[in-house]
Structures are given as structure tokens and as C-alpha cells.
Amino acid sequence: MHGETIEGYHVEAFAEIFRASDIGPHETVAILAETGSRGINVAIAELALAQLGVRPFRLVAPTPKMGAMIVRSTGASRVLAGAAMAPLVAAMKAADVVVDLTLEGLMHAPQLGEILAAGTRIQVISDEHPDMLARMPPDPALKEAVRAAARRAREAKTMTVTSPAGSDLTVDMAGAQTVGIWGWTDKPGTLAHWPGGIVVSFPRAGTVAGRLVLSPGDMNLTYKRYVESPVALTLEGDRVVKVEGEGVDARLMRDTLAAWGDADAAAVSHVGWGLNPAARWDALTMMDKADTNGTELRAVAGNFLFSTGANEFAGRFTEGHFDLPMMGCTISLDGTPVVEYGRLL
Numbered sequence: 072m073h074g075e076t077i078e079g080y081h082v083e084a085f086a087e088i089f090r091a092s093d094i095g096p097h098e099t100v101a102i103l104a105e106t107g108s109r110g111i112n113v114a115i116a117e118l119a120l121a122q123l124g125v126r127p128f129r130l131v132a133p134t135p136k137m138g139a140m141i142v143r144s145t146g147a148s149r150v151l152a153g154a155a156m157a158p159l160v161a162a163m164k165a166a167d168v169v170v171d172l173t174l175e176g177l178m179h180a181p182q183l184g185e186i187l188a189a190g191t192r193i194q195v196i197s198d199e200h201p202d203m204l205a206r207m208p209p210d211p212a213l214k215e216a217v218r219a220a221a222r223r224a225r226e227a228k229t230m231t232v233t234s235p236a237g238s239d240l241t242v243d244m245a246g247a248q249t250v251g252i253w254g255w256t257d258k259p260g261t262l263a264h265w266p267g268g269i270v271v272s273f274p275r276a277g278t279v280a281g282r283l284v285l286s287p288g289d290m291n292l293t294y295k296r297y298v299e300s301p302v303a304l305t306l307e308g309d310r311v312v313k314v315e316g317e318g319v320d321a322r323l324m325r326d327t328l329a330a331w332g333d334a335d336a337a338a339v340s341h342v343g344w345g346l347n348p349a350a351r352w353d354a355l356t357m358m359d360k361a362d363t364n365g366t367e368l369r370a371v372a373g374n375f376l377f378s379t380g381a382n383e384f385a386g387r388f389t390e391g392h393f394d395l396p397m398m399g400c401t402i403s404l405d406g407t408p409v410v411e412y413g414r415l416l
């Protein structure tokens with residue numbers, strides 16, 4: 072990864088995703104960006120769409136100022152907030168497709184439901200260096216694996232997660248909303264993000280309890296770093312009520328949660344697992360932090376992806392968000408493992 076040069080393989084990789092999403096000249100396509108967006112990806116998206124005969128238009132919102140608290144990797148973009156941005160939302164609702172190149176993405180944005188309800192499909196391209204995106208082209212087998220996994224999650228009454236480090240979590244899956252993301256979408260009114268390869272369930276309020284123990288090699292993607300010392304999370308009524316641990320990782324999480332000062336930031340956002348064989352656990356060591364939003368790490372095959380923060384299905388919107396991919400866990404649905412000691416079954 073050197074500099075900001077557009078390579079032919081970048082354009083080809085973006086075009087492949089757009090082709091998989093069945094984007095064509097017959098459609099109106101908006102590119103949603105913000106002033107702070109990764110410019111090279113905006114340019115690549117335009118070139119790739121042009122290859123497909125599409126004439127996209129740009130919608131660019133000003134990047135919102137950060138509050139006193141540093142918030143990142145939330146998946147809850149704030150760029151559309153406020154009456155001043157209402158025309159942008161209207162334009163997105165009028166378009167067939169939105170290519171989302173905001174820094175955070177619209178996955179948990181409060182405006183998402185309204186835009187999808189208009190029939191718009193949203194292709195989020197994660198804020199990653201294009202070299203990393205190009206490593207994960209659309210994979211039809213991944214789509215089938217994700218759809219099968221999502222079906223199983225939807226049918227399940229209970230999810231349990233255990234690990235040799237002492238995790239023992241139970242999720243009541245009744246009424247949970249499950250989403251399968253394989254990286255692209257050709258269905259009106261849906262959102263996909265690239266890279267994909269994740270099944271996530273948004274549990275109802277009050278349905279998660281137990282203990283999760285983060286171990287060295289697990290990740291905290293808010294910090295974009297590997298955990299190096301154990302962190303024990305106690306969950307009651309789907310909230311993290313205690314963060315225990317002697318090391319810097321536990322100290323960081325306690326400090327950040329306190330700074331967010333929002334009980335919803337400690338509540339469960341989503342639970343699920345990664346399925347993408349092209350996503351690598353060691354990827355975070357190969358990139359500067361500025362080059363990644365960590366989406367690849369969320370999709371590593373066999374991880375347990377646990378997250379706190381915004382849960383649109385439980386009616387909670389908050390900027391605080393921890394995405395914590397955990398390795399080596401056993402995930403079972405109604406007693407049948409789907410991931411065993413971190414290995415996808």
C-alpha cells in the first residue's frame with residue numbers, strides 16, 4: 072500500500088462489486104461522500120461506474136465535528152443529521168442506488184430506515200485502502216454461506232457463546248433481527264457493505280446475559296488494535312455492567328465507556344459471526360490505522376463478533392460503539408455448534 076495512486080485493479084475490483092449488485096446504465100446512482108471521505112475511493116467508484124455505462128452524481132456532506140469524545144468505527148454516520156441535510160436524504164430516496172463512501176457508513180444511521188423504505192439500495196464501501204478492498208472480490212460461495220447462516224440464526228431460539236478463556240454468554244434470539252451481509256446487494260430496499268461475510272443479529276432489549284472474556288489476539292475495532300491482556304465483561308439485561316481486567320485493554324474500555332457517559336453505549340448492538348475465508352485475522356498488523364476501518368476483521372471466518380452501541384431494532388441510537396471480534400469461541404444455536412473453537416463448521 073503506497074500512496075494514493077489509482078491502479079487498474081482498483082477500478083476493476085469496484086466494477087466487479089457494482090456488477091454483482093447489478094448496477095447498470097438504466098439506474099440513477101448517487102455517490103454519497105463527506106468532505107473527509109477517502110478521495111481515492113470516490114474517484115475509483117466513479118471510474119468503475121463509468122465502465123458500466125452509469126453516470127453517477129455526487130452528494131457530499133460536510134464531515135461533522137467530533138465532540139469532546141473521540142468516536143470512530145461506529146457504523147453510524149452522522150453526516151445526514153439535521154434539517155440542513157434533508158435535501159440529501161430526499162435525493163438518496165429518489166435514487167435507485169446509493170454508493171456510500173462516508174467514513175463511518177450508514178449501517179446504524181438513524182436515517183437508514185427511511186431511505187431503504189423508499190426502495191433505494193445502498194452499497195456501502197468501507198473506508199479501507201483500495202488495495203485491501205481489491206483482495207475481497209464478490210464470492211458467490213460466500214453469498215450462499217452467509218444466507219444459510221442467516222437462515223439458521225433466524226430459526227434459532229437461543230445462541231450460546233463459550234470459550235476456553237471463560238466466556239459463557241446466552242442470547243435469547245426470539246424476535247431478534249438477523250442480517251446477512253455478503254458484500255453486495257441487487258435487492259431494492261436493502262443495504263450491503265463491502266467487504267462482507269458476516270451474519271449479525273440485533274437482539275431485542277434485555278435478552279443477553281452472561282460473561283465474555285476477551286483474550287490476547289481478540290480485537291477492539293474502536294481502537295483498531297489487538298487485545299493484549301484479558302478483559303472480562305459481565306452482561307446483565309443486555310448491558311455490560313462490569314469491565315474487569317488489570318491490563319491497558321480493560322482500562323481503555325472502562326475509560327471510554329465512562330467518557331461516552333451513555334448507558335446505551337454499553338448495551339448490546341449486535342451478535343454474530345464471520346464467514347469470509349478471504350478476510351485475514353492478521354490484516355490489522357499490515358496496515359496503518361488510517362488505511363483501515365477494520366471491516367475485514369469483522370468478517371474473519373469463525374470469529375464471534377460482539378458489539379455494543381446503536382441497535383436500531385431495540386430503538387437505541389448512540390454514538391458509542393465497540394465492535395469486538397473474538398477468536399477461538401464456540402457459538403451454538405439451540406445447542407448445535409456453528410463455530411467450534413473459532414473454526415467455522
Ligand SMILES: [Fe+2]
Nearest residue numbers: 145146378394
Ligand atoms: Fe458494529
